[in-house]
Amino acid sequence: MHNRPTPVFSVITVTYNAAAVLEDTIQSVIAQTYHHVEYIIVDGASKDGTTGIIDRYRDRIARVVSEPDGGLYDAMNKGIALATGDYLCFLNAGDSFHEDDTLQQIVHSLAPHDTLPGVIYGETDLVDCEGHFVRKRRLSAPEVLTWKSFRQGMLVCHQAFFARRDLVEPYDLRYRFSADFDWCIRVMKKAHVLHNAHLVVIDYLDEGLTTANRRASLLERFRIMCRHYGVLSTVLHHAWFVVRLLLKK
Numbered sequence: 001m002h003n004r005p006t007p008v009f010s011v012i013t014v015t016y017n018a019a020a021v022l023e024d025t026i027q028s029v030i031a032q033t034y035h036h037v038e039y040i041i042v043d044g045a046s047k048d049g050t051t052g053i054i055d056r057y058r059d060r061i062a063r064v065v066s067e068p069d070g071g072l073y074d075a076m077n078k079g080i081a082l083a084t085g086d087y088l089c090f091l092n093a094g095d096s097f098h099e100d101d102t103l104q105q106i107v108h109s110l111a112p113h114d115t116l117p118g119v120i121y122g123e124t125d126l127v128d129c130e131g132h133f134v135r136k137r138r139l140s141a142p143e144v145l146t147w148k149s150f151r152q153g154m155l156v157c158h159q160a161f162f163a164r165r166d167l168v169e170p171y172d173l174r175y176r177f178s179a180d181f182d183w184c185i186r187v188m189k190k191a192h193v194l195h196n197a198h199l200v201v202i203d204y205l206d207e208g209l210t211t212a213n214r215r216a217s218l219l220e221r222f223r224i225m226c227r228h229y230g231v232l233s234t235v236l237h238h239a240w241f242v243v244r245l246l247l248k249k
Contacts, residue, residue: 005110008036009103010085014075016044018093023053028096030060034103038062038085042075073171073179087162094205095159102201109197118164118191121145122201124157134206147188151229154181160201163187177217182224
């Protein structure tokens with residue numbers, strides 16, 4: 001490629017009462033050495049000082065919405081509607097880009113492509129509330145990603161999954177906990193090229209899930225797998241997981 005691509009990244013942060021962790025996320029975005037960034041914050045009418053933090057950086061944020069919403073994925077749909085960039089990246093409050101030049105490194109990795117890939121993806125590190133490395137994510141991004149890869153689970157963290165905007169549809173609000181899993185599969189089905197940036201892209205705040213939400217999330221993922229991969233295939237695949245687990249004991 002003779003001309004290096006210069007895609008615009010629409011980085012969307014959805015917040016609600018996130019004053020304790022939001023500032024690090026904002027600073028991570030505005031510190032990027034790559035400047036073709038459209039930063040969007042969708043706040044659910046926070047009452048804890050979140051909006052005050054946003055106001056301090058208002059001149060570096062392209063769009064701000066602060067109003068009640070119908071939950072996480074409803075707010076993310078608002079972000080989609082506001083975005084005008086080539087790629088969408090959802091960076092939750094508390095999460096951050098791995099380095100100040102992460103987006104620049106991603107763009108450099110695109111050099112072999114003549115056109116912008118449908119999906120760009122990378123790795124995720126889990127960090128604590130002070131930004132210290134905790135561990136690598138249990139599921140690592142595969143060398144080659146396809147829409148069928150998620151039969152093994154969500155191999156790419158949602159924050160490290162950059163979707164080209166023309167392939168994006170709204171999140172399905174029927175799913176309360178795993179709409180991102182369904183959304184990524186739908187995007188991948190449309191994408192002709194999925195590009196592995198071979199980078200750690202995101203530092204993900206390791207807050208942990210409640211047991212109740214984790215169980216509900218897994219049940220939703222099972223339903224989503226049945227929808228995309230078929231009931232029989234999904235049941236057999238999960239049965240094989242159980243067999244492998246028993247064989248390891």
